[in-house]
Amino acid sequence: MIIAVDGPAASGKGTIARALASHYRLPYLDTGLLYRAVAANVARHDLDPAIEADAVAACDFDEALLDDPILRDDETGKRASIVSAHPLVRAALFHRQRRFANQPGGAVLDGRDIGTVIAPEADAKLFVKATPTIRARRRHSELRDRGSNVSMDKVLADIRARDQRDSMRSSAPLVAANDAALLDTSFLSIEAALKRAIELVERQVKLKAERARG
Ligand SMILES: Nc1ncnc2c1ncn2[C@@H]1O[C@H](COP(=O)(O)OP(=O)(O)OP(=O)(O)O)[C@@H](O)[C@H]1O
Numbered sequence: 622m623i624i625a626v627d628g629p630a631a632s633g634k635g636t637i638a639r640a641l642a643s644h645y646r647l648p649y650l651d652t653g654l655l656y657r658a659v660a661a662n663v664a665r666h667d668l669d670p671a672i673e674a675d676a677v678a679a680c681d682f683d684e685a686l687l688d689d690p691i692l693r694d695d696e697t698g699k700r701a702s703i704v705s706a707h708p709l710v711r712a713a714l715f716h717r718q719r720r721f722a723n724q725p726g727g728a729v730l731d732g733r734d735i736g737t738v739i740a741p742e743a744d745a746k747l748f749v750k751a752t753p754t755i756r757a758r759r760r761h762s763e764l765r766d767r768g769s770n771v772s773m774d775k776v777l778a779d780i781r782a783r784d785q786r787d788s789m790r791s792s793a794p795l796v797a798a799n800d801a802a803l804l805d806t807s808f809l810s811i812e813a814a815l816k817r818a819i820e821l822v823e824r825q826v827k828l829k830a831e832r833a834r835g
């Protein structure tokens with residue numbers, strides 16, 4: 622079974638995708654980490670994230686980079702949304718994600734274009750959302766816990782800018798797949814959001830099985 626989980630920054634998609642993977646005992650890929658690794662590699666080599674050729678050169682990163690805490694920085698996230706807008710960067714990361722999705726037994730992937738581009742054939746698709754203010758509050762408290770003293774206003778402005786960049790790019794923009802189930806986590810606890818996510822996955826899988834039977 623392939624489960625695709627998409628949504629904007631700090632909507633809770635990673636939390637849900639990881640929990641779904643554990644619930645269904647499936648391997649999990651946070652595809653945002655791949656773009657973050659490219660972004661960190663761009664910075665490491667003093668390249669310009671806005672120049673496509675620079676960003677493409679940084680796609681050939683050392684696997685160990687995926688475990689580097691620098692990937693979790695907000696600055697890296699911002700840079701990731703710049704490199705991810707280049708079609709050649711998306712093409713360079715495409716096959717790796719496809720292979721992960723298509724492994725025997727299936728997988729759970731989260732990102733921005735899993736249900737639309739990486740695994741349009743997924744058995745279940747969720748589009749996780751929450752209001753920008755609530756997402757900023759969550760990200761702000763996460764950053765504070767990590768010792769940052771960034772202001773709430775700055776976090777909210779960054780979230781809005783990232784939404785705008787991710788949704789407006791021409792290549793694989795952030796958009797819900799037509800057949801994705803929407804899950805608004807704004808007023809749900811993590812436990813309630815996961816319970817709802819499982820219900821939505823079960824419903825889609827059942828529907829798909831019924832359709833296949835005719
Ligand atoms: N339903 C929820 N209620 C309250 N907090 C939540 C909820 N879901 C997630 N969170 C918290 O919000 C923060 C962001 O969640 P998460 O990392 O899952 O978001 P994300 O969409 O994967 O973000 P990103 O795209 O930046 O990786 C985390 O600190 C997480 O614990």
Ligand SMILES: Nc1ccn([C@@H]2O[C@H](COP(=O)(O)O)[C@@H](O)[C@H]2O)c(=O)n1
Pocket residue numbers: 630631652653654656657698701702703705706731732733734735783787
């Ligand atoms: N499938 C994806 C995943 C991520 N991106 C871009 O990377 C940025 C960082 O992603 P996080 O999920 O780790 O916050 C994100 O803002 C996107 O620009 C993507 O394009 N496609």
